[in-house]
Amino acid sequence: MSDLQVLQDKLNYDKTFDCVQCGYCLPACPTYETMERETHSPRGRINLVKMVAEGKATVNDLESPIEKCLGCMACTTVCPTNVQYGEILEGTKEVIDEQKEKTKRRQQMERFLFDEFFPSKNWMDTLGDASWFYQKSGLQTMAQRTGASKIAPLHIEEFEKVLPEMPSPKRRRDRAKRYIRKRPSTAKVAFFTGCIMDSVFFYSNENTIELLLRSGAEVLIPEEQSCCGALHAHTGKKESAKELAKQNIDAFEKENVDYIINNAGGCGAKLVEYDHLFEKGTEWHQRAVRFVEKVKDISEVLVDLDHLDFQKPLNKTVTYQPSCHMTNVQGVTDAPLELIKKIPGVQLKELDRPDFCCGSAGIYNVVNYEESMDILDVKMEDVCGVAPEGIVTSNPGCLLQMKLGVEREGLNDKSDAVHLVDLLMEADPQ
Amino acid sequence: MSTWLDLIKEKIPEARVLTELSDRYSYSFDASFGEYLPEAVVQVKHKEEVVSVLKMANEHQIPVYPRGQGTCLSGGPLPVFGGIVLDISQWPEKIDVSPDDLTVTVTPSVLTGNINKEAEKHGLMYAPDPSSAHVATIGGNLAENSGGPRGLKYGVTKDHVLGLEVVTPEGEVIRTGGNTIKNVTGYDLTKLIVGSEGTLGVITEATLKLMPKPRDFQTLMVSFGEVRKAGEAISKTLTSGILPSKMEFMDQACIQAVENFKPVGLPKNAAAIVIIELDGHPETLKIERKLVEEIMEEVGATDIVVPKSEEEAEKIWHARKQVSPAIAKIKPTKVSEDATVPRSKIPDLIDRLQEIKEKHKVEIVAFGHAGDGNLHPNVLCDKRDQEEMKRVELAVEEIFKAAIELGGTLSGEHGIGTMKAPFLESELGEVGVDMMKRIKESWDPNGILNPGKIFAEKGQKLVLRNE
Numbered sequence: 089m090s091d092l093q094v095l096q097d098k099l100n101y102d103k104t105f106d107c108v109q110c111g112y113c114l115p116a117c118p119t120y121e122t123m124e125r126e127t128h129s130p131r132g133r134i135n136l137v138k139m140v141a142e143g144k145a146t147v148n149d150l151e152s153p154i155e156k157c158l159g160c161m162a163c164t165t166v167c168p169t170n171v172q173y174g175e176i177l178e179g180t181k182e183v184i185d186e187q188k189e190k191t192k193r194r195q196q197m198e199r200f201l202f203d204e205f206f207p208s209k210n211w212m213d214t215l216g217d218a219s220w221f222y223q224k225s226g227l228q229t230m231a232q233r234t235g236a237s238k239i240a241p242l243h244i245e246e247f248e249k250v251l252p253e254m255p256s257p258k259r260r261r262d263r264a265k266r267y268i269r270k271r272p273s274t275a276k277v278a279f280f281t282g283c284i285m286d287s288v289f290f291y292s293n294e295n296t297i298e299l300l301l302r303s304g305a306e307v308l309i310p311e312e313q314s315c316c317g318a319l320h321a322h323t324g325k326k327e328s329a330k331e332l333a334k335q336n337i338d339a340f341e342k343e344n345v346d347y348i349i350n351n352a353g354g355c356g357a358k359l360v361e362y363d364h365l366f367e368k369g370t371e372w373h374q375r376a377v378r379f380v381e382k383v384k385d386i387s388e389v390l391v392d393l394d395h396l397d398f399q400k401p402l403n404k405t406v407t408y409q410p411s412c413h414m415t416n417v418q419g420v421t422d423a424p425l426e427l428i429k430k431i432p433g434v435q436l437k438e439l440d441r442p443d444f445c446c447g448s449a450g451i452y453n454v455v456n457y458e459e460s461m462d463i464l465d466v467k468m469e470d471v472c473g474v475a476p477e478g479i480v481t482s483n484p485g486c487l488l489q490m491k492l493g494v495e496r497e498g499l500n501d502k503s504d505a506v507h508l509v510d511l512l513m514e515a516d517p518q
Numbered sequence: 519m520s521t522w523l524d525l526i527k528e529k530i531p532e533a534r535v536l537t538e539l540s541d542r543y544s545y546s547f548d549a550s551f552g553e554y555l556p557e558a559v560v561q562v563k564h565k566e567e568v569v570s571v572l573k574m575a576n577e578h579q580i581p582v583y584p585r586g587q588g589t590c591l592s593g594g595p596l597p598v599f600g601g602i603v604l605d606i607s608q609w610p611e612k613i614d615v616s617p618d619d620l621t622v623t624v625t626p627s628v629l630t631g632n633i634n635k636e637a638e639k640h641g642l643m644y645a646p647d648p649s650s651a652h653v654a655t656i657g658g659n660l661a662e663n664s665g666g667p668r669g670l671k672y673g674v675t676k677d678h679v680l681g682l683e684v685v686t687p688e689g690e691v692i693r694t695g696g697n698t699i700k701n702v703t704g705y706d707l708t709k710l711i712v713g714s715e716g717t718l719g720v721i722t723e724a725t726l727k728l729m730p731k732p733r734d735f736q737t738l739m740v741s742f743g744e745v746r747k748a749g750e751a752i753s754k755t756l757t758s759g760i761l762p763s764k765m766e767f768m769d770q771a772c773i774q775a776v777e778n779f780k781p782v783g784l785p786k787n788a789a790a791i792v793i794i795e796l797d798g799h800p801e802t803l804k805i806e807r808k809l810v811e812e813i814m815e816e817v818g819a820t821d822i823v824v825p826k827s828e829e830e831a832e833k834i835w836h837a838r839k840q841v842s843p844a845i846a847k848i849k850p851t852k853v854s855e856d857a858t859v860p861r862s863k864i865p866d867l868i869d870r871l872q873e874i875k876e877k878h879k880v881e882i883v884a885f886g887h888a889g890d891g892n893l894h895p896n897v898l899c900d901k902r903d904q905e906e907m908k909r910v911e912l913a914v915e916e917i918f919k920a921a922i923e924l925g926g927t928l929s930g931e932h933g934i935g936t937m938k939a940p941f942l943e944s945e946l947g948e949v950g951v952d953m954m955k956r957i958k959e960s961w962d963p964n965g966i967l968n969p970g971k972i973f974a975e976k977g978q979k980l981v982l983r984n985e
Contacts, residue, residue, distance in 0.1 A: 105850045105901065109549045110842075111589040111653050115629070124561070124608045125536065126544035126588070139543050149540040168843035 092143055100179040101141035106171045107134045113163035118445045119156055122462040127153050130163035130173055137180050147187045154180050156459055158452055159322055160412035160445035174417070175364075178321055185324030202320050202328055247454075250491035255290045267297060267307040274304040274393060278340050280350040280359065280383075283315050284484040295513040296351045296386055302517055303393040305347075312339035316350075318358035318413075322450050326365070333362045334372065337379045348379065351386040351509055353411025353483035354450060356418050359383045385414060386509060387423035387482065396517035401433030406511070407476040408436065409467070409490055411483035412445045424482055424508050431515045437474045444470070446481075448489035460489075461496075468493045471503075479505040522578045523558055526602075529570040534561035534608075545603040548590040550937055551853075551982050556583070556597035561605045565683070565691065565722045571604060572720065573689030575966050583968050584716040586626070586658030589650045591854055592935030594662055594715050598970035604720065606657050615640055620728045621680060621697055626657030626721050630664075633726065643731040645672035648931070649839065660721050663713030665931030667764040670889035671797075672729075674931060676712040683723035684711055687962035697725050710957070715933050716968040718961045732763070732797035736807050737831035740814045741788035741821040745769065748790040749865035751817040752888050755794070756861060758813055760806050764795040765889025769868070771848075772841045772885045779844035782837040785821060792888065793838055841885050842896075848881060849898040853910055853982060857921035858892040858930030870920040871895050878913040880906070892930035907983045914980060919944070939974040 096102075113130040114120055120129035127136070133153050139145040157177060164173050277300055279293075286293050300307045313336055317329035336359075340348050350356045360383050366373035390396060408428060414420045428436050447453055447463030471479060471493065479494070481487045490505035506514075527535050536542065536559040545559045562568050575582045581601030588595055597603050609627035616622065617640040624633060631651035634644040647666035648654060654664070660682070665674040672678075681695030695701055695708035711718055742748040752765055768776075768791050773784045785791065796806050807824065814822055825831040846852050859867050868884060875882040886894040895917055899910045918928055918941045928938045928945050943951050955973055959965075 106846070108846060108852055109547055109588075110650070111549060111587050112650070114587055114653050125541060125559075126605075127536075127538075127541045129544075132544040135547060136540055136543060145539055145543060149538075149543075153540055168840075169846045170843065 092141070095183065096141045098179055098183050099137050099141045100172070100176045101138065103172050103176055104134050104138045104141070106169050107131065108169055109135070110168065112166055112168055116162040116166045116443075118158060118160060118162070118447070118463050118466070119459070122466060123156065123459065128156055130157075130167075130171075133157060134171065134173070134176060137176055147183055150180060151184055151188070154184060156456060158412070158445050158447070158449040158463070160449060161416035162412060162443055162445065165416050165443075174361075178324070178326065181322065181324030182326050183324070198323075202323070202325055246457075246492060247488060250488060250495050252289060252291070260290060263294070263309070265309050265311060267301055269301060269304070269306055271304075273306040274395070275306070275346045275389075276308070276344070277305045277347045277349055277389065278308045278310055278343065278345040280313060280316070280336070280340075280348055280355065281309060282350060282352045282355045282484070285352045285355075289484050289487065289507060292351065292507040292509050295507075295509045296349075299386070299390060299396070299509055299512055299517065300349070303390055303395040305389075305393060308343055308345065310339040310342065314339070316355040316358040318354050319450050321358065321365075329358075330365050333365050333376065337362065337372075337375050340379060340382075341375065345382065347384045347389050348382045349384050349386050349389050351482070351507070353385070353414035353418070354485060356383065356385050356420075357413030360418055385418060385420045385423065385482070387427055388420055390512075391423045391426055396427075396430070396512070398431050398512075398515040398517050400514070400516040402431055402511070402515050403433040404477040405435045405437055405475070406478040406480050407439050407471065407474045408442065408480045409439065409446060409471075409486055409505075410442055411481065411486050412443070412449070414482055415443055424480070427508065427512060428480060431512070434511075434515075437476060439470050439474060441470055446486050446489045446493070448483075448485035450485060453485070453489055453492075464489060464493050464496070468497050472497065472499075475502075477503055478511065479503060480508050480511050481505060482508045522574060522580050525574050525578075526558070526560060526571065529574070530560055530562070530567055534563070535559075536561070545585065545588070545605065546597065548585075548588040548593060548595050550591050550593045550596075550935065552593055552596055552598075552936060554597045555600065556603045557600050559603045559605055561608045563609050565685065568604070568685045568720050568722055569689045569691065571602065572685055572687060572967075575602060576688050576964055579964050579966060581966055581969050584657070584661065584720050586655030586661075587629075587653055589654045590658065590662060590933070590935065591856070592662070592715075592929070592933040592937045594658070594933055594935045594968075594971060596936055596970075598936060601966075606720075607655055615642070615728070617642065619697065620730075621725055622728055623723065623725045624656050625723060626655060626660075628656050630654055630656050630659050637728050638731060640728075641731055642728040644678065644726060644728055646675045646678055649842075656724060656726075657721050660712050660724055661714065661716045662933040663931070665887070665890075665892065667766055667795075667887050669887060669892070669931065670765055671761050671763045676709055678727045679708055679712050679724060680727055681725040682708055682711055682721055684719035684721055686719050687964070687967040691722075692719075695725070699727065713933070715935060715971050717958055717971055718967065720967075734798065734800040734803055735763075735831070736796040736803045737825050737834055738794045738796075738807065738810060738814075739823040739825075739834050740792045740794065740819045741785045741823075742790050742792070742818070743788070743820050744818075745790045745868045746865040747818050748792050749862075749868070749888070751792060751814055751819065752864065753862050754813050754817055755810060756889065758809065760796070760809060762794050762810070762889060763797040764793070764887070766793045766838050766886070767791075767864070767888030767893065768793070768838065768841060768885045769883060771883040772845060775844040775848060775883065776837050776840045779847055780840060782833055782840070784837055788820065793834055795835075838885075845883050845896055845898060848883070849900055851899045851901040853897040853899065853914060854932075855895045855897070855914060855917055856892070856929050856932040857895060857917055857926060858890070859921055859924045859926030861889070861891040863924040863926065864888055864891060864893065866924055867893060867920060867926075870924070871917065874913050874916045874920070878909045878916070880909055880913045882913065882917075887930070890930070891926065901982075904983055911980050911982050914982075915941070934972045936971060937980065939970075939972055940978045940980055942972065942974065 126132040317332035321329040363376040447460040453460035583597045585595035612625045613636045614623045647668045648664040881898040884895045
């Protein structure tokens with residue numbers, strides 16, 4: 089095979105032909121809207137991948153347009169010809185990652201972040217204990233030690249302001265691994281805790297467990313679980329993502345549960361696509377398919393179990409900012425709204441454009457801060473139009489970003505962003 | 519760096535003069551065929567910027583190609599000779615409705631669907647409804663004289679334009695028409711500009727006609743065992759004194775493609791279906807619906823579905839909208855044509871398509887706005903198969919020939935662009951084309967505005983292959 093053929097294969101060149109260039113994706117794309125050029129639209133990006141695969145442009149020409157893509161997948165829900173944009177995007181990121189002439193520092197930095205930091209329970213605990221952004225600075229210390237200090241400015245001070253309160257290390261370590269109900273349980277649920285959710289939003293994870301218990305479920309927390317691999321896959325590190333997937337499939341296979349639940353839209357989106365990582369017909373593919381069949385977002389399971397009866401009216405107006413990955417990849421849209429509507433006293437005012445990404449997009453807001461803030465500004469204009477007292481989200485990244493949005497608009501005393509599970513617990517369900 | 523580029527940068531903020539290879543490739547295509555690399559993309563946001571770009575381009579003889587959102591199906595915005603793509607899509611949007619005058623004034627970047635949304639707030643409607651209305655700009659729609667399903671009752675874009683502000687190829691600003699429904703002052707330059715595919719001027723503002731929004735709608739879906747019967751039913755309805763707002767046609771291949779793609783319960787065994795929408799006062803609709811049902815039964819319809827709710831009707835129209843994506847599953851490349859014939863000739867056109875399909879061994883399906891004789895025969899193929907594409911080129915040529923022989927036209931709503939330029943003379947004749955060329959030459963003596971469109975170069979042929 090020639091070099092170009094190898095490249096075409098990796099870039100999913102064949103899949104780019106599904107795009108008929110109709111442009112229907114343009115109005116759905118947040119970066120096309122804020123960056124104002126076709127180069128930063130799905131159609132433009134697919135065309136560039138094609139140009140590179142045909143040898144008319146270089147991988148270098150692709151780098152910025154691809155890295156500035158949020159990966160929110162809003163384009164895939166409006167695409168009339170069902171283009172597999174996600175696969176094209178990830179394949180292209182892999183090629184960029186391979187071909188990029190990285191400085192030694194950046195290589196060390198990435199190796200640390202993706203091989204050690206995210207997949208490590210210890211690191212995540214440390215992160216939680218010391219708080220995410222303190223850890224970000226810890227990360228910088230680490231980066232300095234490895235000689236990788238010159239990374240992009242992370243705007244840590246911005247994010248630090250909006251962090252929730254952290255639990256004590258003791259409280260974290262004291263959490264049980266198995267919650268068995270005294271009364272008979274209606275379902276057996278394994279909880280995928282997530283990295284950031286379990287460190288920065290530890291209390292939301294506790295609320296998740298509590299909600300499941302109150303809904304009549306028995307809850308397990310498999311100890312050997314790891315990072316979902318979403319951030320790896322989104323940065324072109326497919327092999328690492330695969331290894332993490334295997335580890336998680338292994339960890340969750342040990343007990344026969346009804347559901348594998350998560351409360352982070354981004355993680356959930358990766359978990360429901362684990363089967364895409366493995367070749368059809370292989371043993372791992374079969375195991376992944378069985379795993380995927382059980383993966384559910386917390387909201388879906390709560391609606392399924394249908395046991396919550398809210399005792400305390402919350403007299404306030406809220407709006408719901410859905411996670412892109414929950415909407416566009418998992419296809420979960422109704423369950424969260426259904427739950428919010430059940431809470432007495434809550435008035436739900438929907439956003440004009442709920443499906444417009446908030447700009448968090450994994451670590452996009454950290455590595456592409458300016459671009460991310462432009463997108464957040466569009467989102468906040470919509471939020472301000474609704475003027476809610478609470479912004480409900482379902483993903484840690486979105487949650488932090490919306491908190492930052494509230495801070496940037498100076499709305500702190502009027503509004504706050506909360507995770508769906510926290511809002512539900514506030515209404516004291518029984 | 520060329521001097522003209524420096525001159526542009528003196529007038530236009532540098533962030534809106536795109537010269538990187540990735541940006542240039544991003545404006546090298548539209549929704550049709552062909553890819554041409556421009557030397558620069560200039561994003562204009564004000565009339566004055568258009569003026570300065572055109573003045574400079576005219577003086578230095580640099581080709582300029584106006585472009586909306588690039589949804590064109592005939593190659594209208596393609597930069598075939600390099601030069602400048604003039605991107606109007608980022609122009610600040612303005613939609614000023616004058617409800618008492620039943621008019622609206624818009625900037626060229628406004629998405630066509632949004633005009634209708636604003637009009638509806640006043641109980642009015644902007645009638646043209648091209649399928650791409652939610653993504654295409656009105657500037658592009660005006661240039662290409664777009665149509666849509668409602669064209670049957672309400673006409674195409676040109677029938678709704680009262681006045682324009684235009685920058686000429688020499689960089690002068692003119693106004694054509696005005697704000698009134700009646701206006702017969704001088705030559706009708708408005709109608710000349712609309713549909714001139716960006717070859718005579720750049721539209722910077724338009725005043726459009728609005729009309730009262732119909733009170734109610736009624737959908738019917740009718741199945742036929744023979745395609746010819748469907749054609750007869752359409753003619754008979756239209757001569758019965760009833761004017762539906764839409765009459766859409768789908769052949770069996772389209773029905774089956776939709777059902778295989780995302781099933782909605784269309785009659786898979788029908789040779790063709792006609793989907794009809796009536797609009798007007800609810801009382802009138804009851805009577806008209808009954809009359810249409812009678813006509814359909816008389817002609818020999820095998821089944822008539824009358825949706826009981828808005829949702830059911832929406833489902834049927836959604837199925838119609840799914841045709842385009844659904845047929846792309848048959849084969850990846852879609853050559854979407856736009857042949858239009860007198861309404862009575864639809865069955866003949868369908869017969870001819872069948873012959874062409876067999877003769878050239880290509881996949882052809884047909885659907886479209888049959889009520890106004892505007893069909894979209896789609897040839898389904900694979901761009902990567904050069905040998906197949908050669909056969910497709912021949913088939914497309916014969917489709918055009920058939921349309922003209924049946925007394926029809928090359929284009930009902932997509933425009934001529936690059937795709938149909940080689941066939942223009944076959945419809946208009948040598949003198950007809952020459953008169954049009956003379957108009958072009960007097961408006962644009964240096965030939966800088968959107969060259970390579972409508973008029974073919976000597977010996978130019980339809981090419982769907984990358985050579």
